[in-house]
Amino acid sequence: xxxMKFMVFGLLSMVTILSCTKNFDEMxxxxxxxxxxxxxxxxxxxxxxxxxxxxxxxPYWRAHLIHADRYAGHFxxxxxGSWWADDLGYTYNAGYTDAAYGWLAGYLGNIKxxxxxxxxxxxxxxxxxxxxxxxxxxxxxxxxTETFGMVPYTEAGVxxxxxxxxxxxxxxxxxxxAELDEAMAIIGSAERTGLGVDDAGENDVYCGGDLQKWKRLxxxxxxxxxxxxxxxxxxxxxxxxxxxxxxxxxxxxxTGSVVMNKDFVISQWAAAAYGDVWYxxxxxxxxxxxxxxxxxxxxxxxxxxxxxxxxxxxxxFKFVDNPETPDPSYQERVDFIIGALDAAGADYTTSMSGDTxxxxxxxxxxxGQPSRINGDTYPYVRYDLFSxxxxxxxxxxxxxxxxxxxxxILTSAEAYFLQAEAVLxxxxxxxxxxQDLFAKGIKEAMTLWGISDGDADIYITNEAAAxxxxxxxxxxxxxxxxxxxxxxxxxxxxAWAVVRDTGYPSELAGGVSDQTIFAxxxxxxxxxxxxxxxxxAQDNPNFSAVAPAQGDDMQGTTLWFAQ
Numbered sequence: 001x002x003x004m005k006f007m008v009f010g011l012l013s014m015v016t017i018l019s020c021t022k023n024f025d026e027m028x029x030x031x032x033x034x035x036x037x038x039x040x041x042x043x044x045x046x047x048x049x050x051x052x053x054x055x056x057x058x059p060y061w062r063a064h065l066i067h068a069d070r071y072a073g074h075f076x077x078x079x080x081g082s083w084w085a086d087d088l089g090y091t092y093n094a095g096y097t098d099a100a101y102g103w104l105a106g107y108l109g110n111i112k113x114x115x116x117x118x119x120x121x122x123x124x125x126x127x128x129x130x131x132x133x134x135x136x137x138x139x140x141x142x143x144x145t146e147t148f149g150m151v152p153y154t155e156a157g158v159x160x161x162x163x164x165x166x167x168x169x170x171x172x173x174x175x176x177x178a179e180l181d182e183a184m185a186i187i188g189s190a191e192r193t194g195l196g197v198d199d200a201g202e203n204d205v206y207c208g209g210d211l212q213k214w215k216r217l218x219x220x221x222x223x224x225x226x227x228x229x230x231x232x233x234x235x236x237x238x239x240x241x242x243x244x245x246x247x248x249x250x251x252x253x254x255t256g257s258v259v260m261n262k263d264f265v266i267s268q269w270a271a272a273a274y275g276d277v278w279y280x281x282x283x284x285x286x287x288x289x290x291x292x293x294x295x296x297x298x299x300x301x302x303x304x305x306x307x308x309x310x311x312x313x314x315x316x317f318k319f320v321d322n323p324e325t326p327d328p329s330y331q332e333r334v335d336f337i338i339g340a341l342d343a344a345g346a347d348y349t350t351s352m353s354g355d356t357x358x359x360x361x362x363x364x365x366x367x368g369q370p371s372r373i374n375g376d377t378y379p380y381v382r383y384d385l386f387s388x389x390x391x392x393x394x395x396x397x398x399x400x401x402x403x404x405x406x407x408x409i410l411t412s413a414e415a416y417f418l419q420a421e422a423v424l425x426x427x428x429x430x431x432x433x434x435q436d437l438f439a440k441g442i443k444e445a446m447t448l449w450g451i452s453d454g455d456a457d458i459y460i461t462n463e464a465a466a467x468x469x470x471x472x473x474x475x476x477x478x479x480x481x482x483x484x485x486x487x488x489x490x491x492x493x494x495a496w497a498v499v500r501d502t503g504y505p506s507e508l509a510g511g512v513s514d515q516t517i518f519a520x521x522x523x524x525x526x527x528x529x530x531x532x533x534x535x536x537a538q539d540n541p542n543f544s545a546v547a548p549a550q551g552d553d554m555q556g557t558t559l560w561f562a563q
Contacts, residue, residue, distance in 0.1 A: 041117050041124035042203040048114040049205050050271050053260050053407040059103035060272035062096045068492030071528050073508040075287045078373035079383045083284040085375040087519030101534025104144050111137050112157040128193040131183035135218045138176040145172045146497045147531050149559045150550050165542045169560040173229050177241050180218045187215045205260050217258050220251045220415045227418050228561050243429035251412040259406035264397040278394040288386040292505050294368030300465040307449040313384040314363035320356040329516045333380045336517050372512050374519035408491040416441030417484050435469050445487035478504050500562040528555045
């Protein structure tokens with residue numbers, strides 16, 4: 001078969017993408033071109049996949065750490081030594097929001113480029129990789145619309161349309177479900193994307209080329225969207241989507257979760273990890289783990305505590321009011337810090353020496369930092385009093401490939417939790433025992449972080465947090481919401497959506513009100529419901545139709561799915 005030649009741009013693109021894979025040196029570099037047996041769309045797949053969950057450091061820091069991970073209530077800034085009080089992100093900042101918007105709005109180009117290659121008539125046509133493209137698009141749009149609300153969808157990427165209209169969330173959800181159905185129909189009973197070079201294999205960093213796992217991923221995403229949309233104003237599709245999803249295979253304990261392993265060889269300017277921020281700038285850019293997370297784990301003897309979090313360093317901490325510029329709220333703020341230790345069940349002692357309060361706390365204890373601390377309380381929030389993320393999360397990149405924590409795409413645990421919720425609500429198509437499904441979800445969630453079956457079984461047997469056989473319906477749903485929030489640790493976008501959708505953990509959803517301690521921010525203490533659009537959104541003349549349909553472009557505007 002004759003050699004296929006590509007334009008210089010195409011070759012450069014392929015080289016760039018292949019530089020992200022460990023098989024780069026196996027590529028044929030014949031200057032006369034590539035043989036048809038050496039060319040496959042799979043070499044463009046990896047780039048499309050990883051940039052959705054591990055973009056370069058600029059958005060990873062601003063979109064994930066500053067916004068989603070902290071709105072999720074998992075991470076906090078605001079300790080003495082941090083560059084910021086913990087109002088960062090809660091007080092609107094166009095520069096940080098623009099970074100998040102630019103990344104998500106711009107990512108559509110990655111999907112379109114890959115889709116155009118693999119669609120019918122494309123240069124590298126492959127119907128199964130086209131199905132993959134549709135599923136990736138669904139994952140993307142779920143994250144994109146749940147971050148901003150109305151975004152271009154039906155006209156986005158359509159040839160000849162430079163200023164696509166903004167679609168409402170209901171339209172986007174329904175469109176995504178239709179495309180997921182199309183993808184699952186294409187896959188059918190197929191197992192691989194092709195033979196030889198056409199087998200996606202290791203280039204597929206989500207499912208390893210396993211099409212049936214892709215099909216389960218698509219169906220689980222369909223179930224998630226259906227459950228999220230259920231009961232929203234004017235919902236006319238969620239119940240049927242849920243029923244259909246429950247009647248087809250979902251991610252489970254045989255398939256495991258869909259996660260994306262980190263490639264620690266790739267530069268932070270191509271694919272970032274938490275360690276790229278943690279170790280590059282010193283303490284100023286570090287972050288602590290929230291009291292909400294630590295206390296929920298600790299209060300329920302959850303074996304994931306040590307996998308998620310490192311113990312605080314502890315030490316001797318002196319609090320003294322400055323006599324030259326006294327703080328009128330000095331004692332209230334000292335008492336607040338001590339209250340945080342009490343909430344964590346910490347072992348400590350306090351003593352007085354003149355006007356100085358001394359707190360001594362032994363090392364090795366798990367203590368979470370309260371969220372949304374203001375600038376005046378900042379000096380009291382001593383870094384070594386509080387826990388930081390586990391080394392698995394903030395692991396530093398090295399010169400050789402290592403196993404870092406995986407980026408979560410969609411978990412088998414969530415599939416079980418959603419089924420348990422559907423059973424409790426009596427939804428059509430929901431079958432099985434809710435407690436059994438809930439327990440399976442907990443075990444899958446713990447497996448994700450290396451917790452043994454034995455430790456998971458002890459937790460399920462002994463802890464009320466793992467028992468939904470007793471209590472009111474609301475109490476049972478709260479426990480499921482907590483588990484969904486916990487399994488989304490390091491997946492801030494999804495954890496944030498869980499809080500907005502369910503109202504749990506309630507201490508996050510309730511916001512803050514004590515302005516002596518907390519930063520009320522632009523929202524006057526309310527919980528953030530969305531990000532504001534980036535400055536580039538206004539360049540589209542159709543943007544003017546968004547506010548009348550959705551509400552003001554403010555962080556507090558509640559999105560359709562959470563109404």
